[in-house]
Amino acid sequence: MLNRTESPKLIPTTDIKIPEAKVLYINDQIPVIVVNEGTQEVMKVELVFAAGNISEKIPMLASVASELLDEGTRKRSSADIAEALDNYGAYFQTECGNDFATVSLYTLSRFLPETLPVLLEIITEPAYPENEISTFCVQGKQRLAVSSEKVDFLARKHFINSLYGDQHPYGHFPKEENFDVFTPEILSAFHKKNYLNGLVTIVIAGKFNETQLKLAIEQIKSIGFKKGIVDNLNISATPEVVKLHVPKESAVQSAIRIGRKLFNRKHPDYFNFTILNTVLGGYFGSRLMSNIREDKGYTYGIGSGIIPQFFDGYFFISTEVGSDVCESAVKEIHYELNRLVNDPIPQEELNLVKSYLTGSFQRSIDGPFSLADRYKTLVLNGLELEHYYSYLNTLRNVTSEDLLQTGRHYLNIIHMSEVIIGR
Amino acid sequence: MIKFDRFTLSNGLTVIVHEDNSSPLVAMNILYKVGARDEDESKTGFAHLFEHLMFGGSINIPSYDEPLQMAGGENNAFTNNDITNYYLTIPSQNLETAFWLESDRMLSLAFTEKSLEVQRNVVVEEFKQRYLNQPYGDVWLALRPLAYKVHPYKWATIGKEIAHIEDATLEDVKSFFKKWYAPNNAILTLAGNCSLDTAKELCKKWFEPIPVSNTPIRNLPVEPKQTKLQTIEINKAVPNSNIYMVWHCCSRLDPEFYATDLLSDVLSRGKSSRFYQRLVKELKLFTDISAYMLGDLNKSLFMIEGKIINGISMEVAEKAILNELENSKIYISEEELQKVKNKVESSLVFSEMSLDSKALNLAYYELIGDANLVNEQIAKYQSINTEEIMAIAKEIFQPENCSILYYNSIK
Numbered sequence: 001m002l003n004r005t006e007s008p009k010l011i012p013t014t015d016i017k018i019p020e021a022k023v024l025y026i027n028d029q030i031p032v033i034v035v036n037e038g039t040q041e042v043m044k045v046e047l048v049f050a051a052g053n054i055s056e057k058i059p060m061l062a063s064v065a066s067e068l069l070d071e072g073t074r075k076r077s078s079a080d081i082a083e084a085l086d087n088y089g090a091y092f093q094t095e096c097g098n099d100f101a102t103v104s105l106y107t108l109s110r111f112l113p114e115t116l117p118v119l120l121e122i123i124t125e126p127a128y129p130e131n132e133i134s135t136f137c138v139q140g141k142q143r144l145a146v147s148s149e150k151v152d153f154l155a156r157k158h159f160i161n162s163l164y165g166d167q168h169p170y171g172h173f174p175k176e177e178n179f180d181v182f183t184p185e186i187l188s189a190f191h192k193k194n195y196l197n198g199l200v201t202i203v204i205a206g207k208f209n210e211t212q213l214k215l216a217i218e219q220i221k222s223i224g225f226k227k228g229i230v231d232n233l234n235i236s237a238t239p240e241v242v243k244l245h246v247p248k249e250s251a252v253q254s255a256i257r258i259g260r261k262l263f264n265r266k267h268p269d270y271f272n273f274t275i276l277n278t279v280l281g282g283y284f285g286s287r288l289m290s291n292i293r294e295d296k297g298y299t300y301g302i303g304s305g306i307i308p309q310f311f312d313g314y315f316f317i318s319t320e321v322g323s324d325v326c327e328s329a330v331k332e333i334h335y336e337l338n339r340l341v342n343d344p345i346p347q348e349e350l351n352l353v354k355s356y357l358t359g360s361f362q363r364s365i366d367g368p369f370s371l372a373d374r375y376k377t378l379v380l381n382g383l384e385l386e387h388y389y390s391y392l393n394t395l396r397n398v399t400s401e402d403l404l405q406t407g408r409h410y411l412n413i414i415h416m417s418e419v420i421i422g423r
Numbered sequence: 424m425i426k427f428d429r430f431t432l433s434n435g436l437t438v439i440v441h442e443d444n445s446s447p448l449v450a451m452n453i454l455y456k457v458g459a460r461d462e463d464e465s466k467t468g469f470a471h472l473f474e475h476l477m478f479g480g481s482i483n484i485p486s487y488d489e490p491l492q493m494a495g496g497e498n499n500a501f502t503n504n505d506i507t508n509y510y511l512t513i514p515s516q517n518l519e520t521a522f523w524l525e526s527d528r529m530l531s532l533a534f535t536e537k538s539l540e541v542q543r544n545v546v547v548e549e550f551k552q553r554y555l556n557q558p559y560g561d562v563w564l565a566l567r568p569l570a571y572k573v574h575p576y577k578w579a580t581i582g583k584e585i586a587h588i589e590d591a592t593l594e595d596v597k598s599f600f601k602k603w604y605a606p607n608n609a610i611l612t613l614a615g616n617c618s619l620d621t622a623k624e625l626c627k628k629w630f631e632p633i634p635v636s637n638t639p640i641r642n643l644p645v646e647p648k649q650t651k652l653q654t655i656e657i658n659k660a661v662p663n664s665n666i667y668m669v670w671h672c673c674s675r676l677d678p679e680f681y682a683t684d685l686l687s688d689v690l691s692r693g694k695s696s697r698f699y700q701r702l703v704k705e706l707k708l709f710t711d712i713s714a715y716m717l718g719d720l721n722k723s724l725f726m727i728e729g730k731i732i733n734g735i736s737m738e739v740a741e742k743a744i745l746n747e748l749e750n751s752k753i754y755i756s757e758e759e760l761q762k763v764k765n766k767v768e769s770s771l772v773f774s775e776m777s778l779d780s781k782a783l784n785l786a787y788y789e790l791i792g793d794a795n796l797v798n799e800q801i802a803k804y805q806s807i808n809t810e811e812i813m814a815i816a817k818e819i820f821q822p823e824n825c826s827i828l829y830y831n832s833i834k
Contacts, residue, residue: 082694089769145662297544359495
């Protein structure tokens with residue numbers, strides 16, 4: 001008779017082997033990460049620039065410069081660019097983060113010869129035409145107005161503001177008047193400094209042949225990009241511990257954000273904190289989810305995370321809860337934070353989190369694009385492959401006592417900002 | 424090309440296996456052929472509420488998530504009008520744990536009052552978060568009953584109203600399970616590091632003992648042909664006005680699906696599309712505008728949603744859309760068609776990059792006829808010509824086939 005009450009014997013994953021990526025160097029030591037594997041003949045060519053928010057002197061400059069890259073070059077209109085890529089079913093993605101801006105091309109590998117030149121054209125010769133700037137700004141203001149109706153957007157904004165203040169580029173949140181200052185000259189100057197002279201790394205991932213790879217490298221090489229570095233901050237963050245309740249009468253749910261400034265991947269406590277955060281709110285079975293969703297039913301979802309950045313990082317808890325239970329939800333969040341400060345994590349729970357995170361890591365290196373992302377993180381942060389092995393090692397060996405120390409250090413409520421948007 | 428094998432257990436469970444040993448993981452997907460369309464009109468939102476309850480413990484196992492996480496696995500699920508789909512990925516050496524968990528909840532749930540009470544609350548919060556507390560979040564709640572008069576697509580998957588979820592009883596839940604959750608009403612797919620022999624052995628051990636159930640024969644009312652233009656207005660304090668237009672169109676199963684899908688691509692896929700170039704860039708009437716078909720298993724809807732630039736009137740916006748639709752009836756160039764075909768090919772190839780999406784795709788195509796359709800999609804799109812697309816435009820873009828929601832911004 002089949003025994004359905006007992007779990008089949010579990011075999012722990014040991015010895016995760018991270019597949020090797022090739023790293024080449026071009027033009028004055030700019031790294032090119034090459035990951036060639038998988039089953040689908042597609043490619044991603046991604047260029048990463050020191051052109052994130054941190055590099056901007058005017059609020060939103062970095063993101064506007066990134067978003068308008070494909071809206072016209074010296075040779076082609078935005079319509080022609082769109083046509084040139086759409087014809088081959090390829091597409092661009094531009095992203096502007098706090099530290100870096102990336103431009104990626106996703107294409108069927110066989111169309112690389114046709115699509116790559118378009119990518120390189122928008123990166124090297126954007127014209128930032130006046131009319132495209134004004135269209136973008138009209139749309140941007142209107143999208144901002146829609147976002148500003150959302151409680152989670154407002155909570156994030158006030159929370160980040162409490163961590164960095166208005167002056168720091170990490171703290172820049174769009175305001176309507178910010179849209180009115182951009183001219184082709186301002187954008188072009190930023191582009192020259194931070195794109196043409198700001199290339200940090202290149203990622204080529206997917207399934208392709210030697211000819212396609214050689215073509216990609218030769219064409220990028222021929223542009224003559226200069227290597228970029230992320231500027232040292234000369235503006236200091238002005239973190240404040242705030243307790244803020246911003247009323248929004250029409251809201252049927254309140255957004256809650258609680259958290260604090262913290263550190264990045266290079267900090268000795270980063271791994272321990274990552275594991276501790278998972279226990280608290282980093283997976284479906286986390287304490288916040290188990291208590292506030294699965295036991296009380298106050299919310300559709302609650303989670304916590306650590307956001308590592310180039311210069312520092314921050315920790316946050318976020319959720320949207322029924323307006324009538326907001327106070328109770330905050331109380332339960334405090335309760336869960338205090339538990340991690342005061343009591344060791346039971347062995348069984350810790351083992352579960354360790355297994356979950358090991359599986360998660362395996363998933364994160366599965367497939368060429370995911371694997372390439374792992375290598376990109378290393379290169380951008382000046383880390384070696386050893387970083388991941390050391391993480392896996394911590395995952396095997398960390399004890400409840402170690403994590404209690406971490407909790408005591410970093411999860412004390414008196415250091416947390418608290419933002420609530422709602423009734 | 425996705426290679427696969429297929430077999431059926433004696434209790435009717437269809438199993439599809441795609442072996443890929445380049446990964447240490449396996450994705451398991453279980454598709455149950457039940458969705459919001461199978462609900463009683465006085466008890467809507469049930470299929471989705473039920474999806475939540477599937478995580479509240481099964482007959483022999485008190486928790487679903489814990490053992491899965493202990494095995495290094497991760498999972499999720501979704502419900503739509505037609506299906507309820509559960510999926511997970513797990514390191515291959517622990518694959519049997521997935522079989523243990525999934526077979527037990529196919530066998531029977533624990534059905535506790537506590538789990539029902541909590542999940543009712545969770546789903547009510549989901550309703551608020553996604554439909555009530557977002558600007559324009561209630562669009563489908565208003566559009567569906569406008570477009571459909573009798574077919575169950577007239578309510579959204581989340582449910583017609585919050586009260587239906589709040590009123591759900593344990594008895595309702597049990598009978599829903601009994602009716603629809605059975606091996607003969609499901610498709611199981613495996614993709615990744617798992618051989619056909621292993622799959623057969625584990626299926627035989629864990630799933631084959633589950634008894635067959637008398638799944639009802641679906642007999643849904645057919646939506647009568649719409650005979651005149653229908654409009655409604657919502658006036659709310661939102662930042663700008665939007666327009667939503669839906670037309671009745673074919674189902675995912677009809678041969679016209681491919682031409683209809685390409686029509687939506689000609690109109691709005693990518694920045695070189697007609698809508699974007701003409702209505703966003705040239706005339707500057709919208710911040711965003713898109714056209715897509717829902718692709719349901721019964722007669723479905725073709726949707727156009729436009730976010731209107733402040734200062735532009737609803738009339739001007741509507742007229743400009745209608746003008747583009749008229750154009751699509753009389754002219755589509757060969758180049759335009761080739762372009763959207765290339766885009767479709769590219770997105771199909773990209774959509775098969777991960778094990779879980781391969782597993783889902785195989786299950787979905789099996790549902791609509793044959794898993795091997797996954798390998799025939801590109802050819803089916805390639806066979807369409809411009810005449811066929813223009814014929815579809817002529818057929819569906821008629822005023823009497825249209826329902827419009829004017830979402831007006833009031834200050």
